[in-house]
Amino acid sequence: MAIPLRHLFPLQQVRQQRWELGRYVQMDASRGYIVAAIFLAILGLATIGQTVRVAQTGHEIDKLLREQTKLEREYKSMLLQIADAQSITRIETYATESGMIPVQDTEVFYMVLRSEQGRIVVSQQVEQTP
Secondary structure (H helix, E strand, O other), X not given: OOOOHHHOOHHHHHHHHHHHHHHHHOOOHHHHHHHHHHHHHHHHHHHHHHHHHHHHHHHXXXXXXXXXXXXXXXXXXXXXXXXXXXXXXXXXXXXXXXXXXXXXXXXXXXXXXXXXXXXXXXXXXXXXXX
16 A cells, blocks of 8 residues: 655645746746836837827817807807897888888877875876877
């Protein structure tokens, strides 16, 4: 009956594995260059990504500024249309075209009222002609 030596010395086996792992992880100069190249490549990709994002944001800002300018021009045009529609000459033209007749000179009467014993009484009548 054979006794496996592996089970008799577990601490030695762990030390041996740790030493072998250390040799595996040790980096020589070529591995260092590879790691540095990978790091620089990732850094370059991050820089390119940021540059693309800044360019896209600038394009979006430019697009929004053009839209703002267009809306401001449209707003000013509408203000001019409102001012034109509210002008007296435009209103007079519209009134005559739609068949309205101009106001005639009329006589105007004003009455001055006062209260006597709870009743309203005309105390004076004033005639005014324009």
